[in-house]
Amino acid sequence: MTDRIALTGLRARGRHGVYDFERVQGQDFVVDAVLELDLAQAARSDEVTDTVHYGELAERLVAVITDEPVNLIETLADRLITVCLADPRVCAATVTVHKPEAPVPHTFTDVAVTMRRSQVR
Template identity: 75%
Template sequence: MTDRIELRGLRAHGRHGVYDFERAQGQDFLVDVALELDLGPAARSDDVADTVHYGELAERLVAIVTGEPVNLIETLAERLAEACLTDPRVDGVTVTVHKPQAPIPHEFADVAVTVTRRRP
């Protein structure tokens, strides 16, 4: 059984990027997370202590996005996935990091990187 908790469109201002101006000015990043876990215990108990609290998860993820800068959104996505997997109830996670203001000299809708990680 694979149940999911999804958090989509989490927005935070970070200073990630290869270029100096990206680090100096920063930009908004959007994060989508899908956690794979057994939601049966929480459904039966109706107690938030038996599930991943998505408000607390959002706080941890925002702290990473607004924290130490990295060059690549691939690295950022990996850090976010690692943070999700620190909860032993989470069997796997898919993280997408969107960089809608990426320094591309052409009109585009979005740039995104997606990583999927599972507990070993």
């Protein structure tokens, strides 16, 4: 599949992490999601119902980020990719969860986990 929808830099505050202060204070998480699907019908019809509505996808992803805390961003990424694959038109998805405020005692730019999953058909 060569068609893709990308939602990049989606930012929301969550309370994920293994340390108590991460759960109490919370921190920003940034998510990139790439969906692989056939966009030919949407291109022909020019109708939003023939594609994945990226605004609605963003709302669902933010709901996961701001919902129940998890220890690991690996777990968060898995929950987010499950949301991306919920639409049967999506053949595969790649999700990257960035944790730019991770409690690392050294200067760094970002910590991220990337997962790619395909639909089970």
